[in-house]
Amino acid sequence: MASSAYELAQRLGDEAVRTSVLDAASRLLAVEGPAALALRRIAAEVGCSTTVLYRMFAGKAGLVEALYVEAFERFRRRLAAVPKRDDPLAYLTDLGRAYRANALDERNYYRLMFGEPVPGFRPSDDALVQAAATFAILEDALAGCAAAGLLVDGDPRHFAASLWAAIHGVVSLELAGHLPDDADEIFDATLIAMGIGLFRK
Structure with missing residues (x-):
C-alpha cells in the first residue's frame, strides 16, 4: 500500500524522496519512453501517493524540468x-x-x-x-x-x-x-x- 506524502517524507526526508522519484522517472523514461512519465506510474514505482509528486514538482512539466x-x-x-x-x-x-x-x-x-x-x-x-x-x-x-x-x-x-x-x-x-x-x-x-x-x- 502506498505511503502518504507525510509518512514517506518523515521516513526518508524530502531530499531522499526527491532523489528516489527522479531516479525512478529517469529509469522509466530511458526504458519505456515518455509515455511512462505518468505521475501515478512513478508514484507506484517509488511507493508513495501522487501527492508527493505534485507537492515537489507541481505536475509532469515540473518533473521533467527537475x-x-x-x-x-x-x-x-x-x-x-x-x-x-x-x-x-x-x-x-x-x-x-x-x-x-x-x-x-x-x-x-x-x-x-x-x-x-x-x-x-x-x-x-x-x-x-x-x-x-x-x-x-x-x-x-x-x-x-x-x-x-x-x-x-x-x-x-x-x-x-x-x-x-x-x-x-x-x-x-x-x-x-x-x-x-x-x-x-x-x-x-x-x-x-x-x-x-x-x-x-
Missing part, C-alpha cells in the same frame, strides 16, 4: 570533485575522464541532457543557466592552460566547446554500443588527438 536540472547538477558535481593539479593539462585530462565516468555511471540522466527524450520539452531559462555552469568548469580549465602558455593561439572558450564536442561524440558512440571492447583506449586516443591540435608542441 530531471533535466538534476542531470546537469550530478554532472557538475562530478566535474567539480576532480582535484585541481599543478599541471593544467593533467587536470584537463582528469576532467575528460570524469566526463566519461559520469556518462557511464548516469546513463539515464546523460541521455536527458543532450537528447530530446520528452517531445516538446524546452528547458526554462533558469534550467539553462544551471546547465551552463557545468560547461564553465571546462572553460576555466582551458583558460588555465592558456594562462600557462600551453594552448595554440585562439579563444579558450572555442577550444573548450571543441573539446566538449569531441568527448561527447566518443562517449555517445560508446553508450550506443558502437565502439569495440577497447573503448578505454579509444577514449584516451581522443584526448591525445585533441591535445595535438590544441596544445603547443
